[in-house]
Amino acid sequence: MGLGLLALRASRSLALNRLPRAFAYQNPSNNAIIRGIVSTPELQNPEAAAAVQQPEPAPELPPRKPVAGARVHFTNPDDAIEVFVDGYPVKVPKGMTVLQACEIAGVDIPRFCYHSRLSVAGNCRMCLVEVEKSPKPVASCAMPALPGMKIKTDTPIAKKAREGVMEFLLMNHPLDCPICDQGGECDLQDQSMAFGSDRGRFTEMKRSVVDKNLGPLVKTVMTRCIQCTRCVRFATEVAGVQDLGILGRGSGEEIGTYVEKLMTSELSGNVIDICPVGALTSKPFAFKARNWELKGTESIDVTDAVGSNIRIDSRGPEVLRITPRLNEDINEEWISDKTRFFYDGLKRQRLNDPMIRGPDGRFKAVTWRDALAVVAEVLHQVKAEEIVGVAGKLSDAESMMALKDLLNKMGSNNIWCEGNGSDPQADLRSGFLLNSSIAGLEKADVFLLVGTQPRVEAAMVNARIRKTVRATQAKVGYIGPPTDINYDHQHLGTGTQTLLEIAEGRHPFCSALLHAKNPAIIVGAGLFEHKDKDAMFSAVETIAKLGKVVRPDWNGLNVLLLNAAQSAALDLGLVPESGNSVESAKFLYLMGADDVDLDKVASDAFVVYQGHHGDRSVYRANVILPASAFSEKEGTYENTEGCSQETLPAVPIVGDARDDWKIIRALSEVAGIRLPYDTLGAVRTRIRTVAPNLLHLDEREPSAISSVAVKPQFSQKVSIAPFGAAVENFYMTDSITRASKIMAQCTAQLLK
């Protein structure tokens, strides 16, 4: 057996030697394996290492591609400096670090503590490179690139330095990869295969560290920690909760909270992603699966209106975890805890079969044919104006289009989307979009938050505001109920009165708004439900005019929506005809709508609930039509800044459920008013005639004209009322999150 292993090794190294050296660096994605089995025992002594060093081949290699699409942005062309990475000249802006220059040159430098979105710590020493005329290897993440610097990343000195650092890091790292959840996606594992030695010389006892309790989301195995301090910097800088710290010194150093304290941030799940080892892993995902068994589906988050880009990792019919995807314009590389951990709600409380409520008040499973026949019959018995449809918070554009078409064919136009209120303003897109765009908020220097708590309503927007406040000391004024905001702000007041004071120029905050270069007003969509909403919005517009918030080059008048379906619904014109249609409805079609006030519904009304979860509305429904959840269908969602994105099916549909638009299409057939589309493509062709912007995927469609310029002045009296909180419980906002056990744990433990 020993001989066989030897032979295998020999043949492998032979095969490797035949590979051209350049190949290994051309494909950063698959060179890990190639690098992995190259051990460098000959580098253990410097004389041999020097002998091994081959004469440099002439640089006839093709130019390399930047690592992971790294881009250079020259703000000032005079600031460009030229450095040489392994002999290749690269132009980089002044102030960039050696590591960034190497990335642009297409050389991936191993690192643990360096993270592009966090401050530089420089404590892991893994990124050591050789710089000509420097007496010792330099930590490239902390060293600014200087003109004419000759950086060498592939020399024996650099390799030996990495190998040495790796040996030190592995000294105290347990050898528990087989039972570690990070196994397979572990930076330490990968880099020790690629850059480490094949043996260590440490024979003493390894240290052990007591695990910390950080709450129901993050599992800690602190013995695995290599003290990169990424989590400490993330918590302090991005999440804005100063809970984590480095305690102790030397070999007794550990990460912790000192006093028993849970990590009560809405972004705490991100420490799982940034942890380069298995010290911080996902508690709900613990021991569930190996990452190579999972199928990744690139999709969109629907729990809030931000539309964070996510990857749904599934195995078979089960969603096992959700991780963020990089999107600089929306969520950067973070997602909120709700987005990351609500997935277990997709398995609970699901509606499998069409059901009809019998005379005894119990539901009975029936076939689709029977269920649709009953609904179609009732649909024809009621008067047109008594038909009402409500789209839920998680509805996609296609199904909302189909529902609107169905109701319109029946002669009713009483259809709206939850959260938009009874009288939404859908004529001008600028009236309901985040006009300055999420990434654009970074340009703002004064924020005025009106009736919105972005921390719970849209955690990623809040992270962006916090980033801006940290970077530029932007001023933040907040009007609303007292709340926990994790950056410097002034609490100006609780309601309409303060808003009017600012509009009339009587408030001290006015001067800040007037002197701001790019003021941004963010109005919460919670105000949509307010009865004085028009007056409030006209007050906000007065402020906008006062402070020159809307200009050709800057539109800082923003509305922050709450739900994934809202902006697409307004784009598609889901505006109810009358304000009190729920009360007069005889036929109520709820498409995933669970937050409709069902007490208002007349007792003789016929309620159809089409949705994926047995949530609030099911208790009042007469017929249940099971639909697919966002993880099981292809659907278009528009986020709060007006960017259309698409979900993709990651797992098969549960039970006998169907896609929302297909159910409505089938119902129209049974009811004898056939809708003219049979495929998703045909539905989208129909959407093109109504709101073509919804089909421009991953593109933000800004609103053409601003509402401030064209809207008539309102002179309605405003009642002096404080604003309410739009989201009571961050962790439970819709039917999926309410069905989730993890979210229930979070509610119980973190919202104390």
Add this chain to the structure above:
Amino acid sequence: MFAPAARLASKRLLEIRQLFRQSPQARSFSTALNYHIDSPDNNPDAPWEFSDVNKEKAKEILSHYPSNYKQSAVIPLLDLAQQQHGGWLPVSAMNAVAKVIEVAPIRVYEVATFYSMFNRTKVGKYHLLVCGTTPCMIRGSREIEEALLNYLGVKRNEVTKDGMFSVGEMECMGCCVNAPMITVADYTKGSEGYTYNYYEDVTPKRVVEIVEMLRRGEKPPVGTQNPQRIRCGPEGGNTTLLSEPKPPPCRDLDAC
């Protein structure tokens, strides 16, 4: 072919066994726990405040730093708090310091856990610190610690029953020329009469005498305990450099 392999294997096995036979104290950590455990006299709910005198002192300390860098005062303030609290820092004292310098408590915990001079568990009125660094260790600091522990009947970092003494280890205190040495931190008189004295050239017999004197309330002479030495000079007087030192040749222009 198998014989050499077997021999190799058995040799390796022996080596591994040898490893396990080593004392379990292969790596000792002198610092206390890096996390907090609630106890009746040490919990975040216990009230703690600077005394009126120390409030003035804290104000004076803060005045040394720019108003936007208040956090720079963390170490002197922790020291003040420790002296006020009889030589150790309960978690509520750290919280009080955090409030004064307007930072999150964790930033203060980080500093307090980093420096071994901040005691986060109860210490005696006289905290005896034995230097454990190489020169002192070669000159017998282990025996001195043993003598102290035996005499007081405690373990390291434990307080005697009467609350008078505790023994801890400290790294190099820069007194290697008079090794071995111990330091006595005297917390009996609060922050006003706080002293931190070196007793150098000690022997296992002499440390016990020092402890007895302290217990009786006497003041043992500080510095070297070797009567033959004057401060850090050699035993029995100087043996070298007896004449006046010559001036440096390059400065003395006439000499060149």
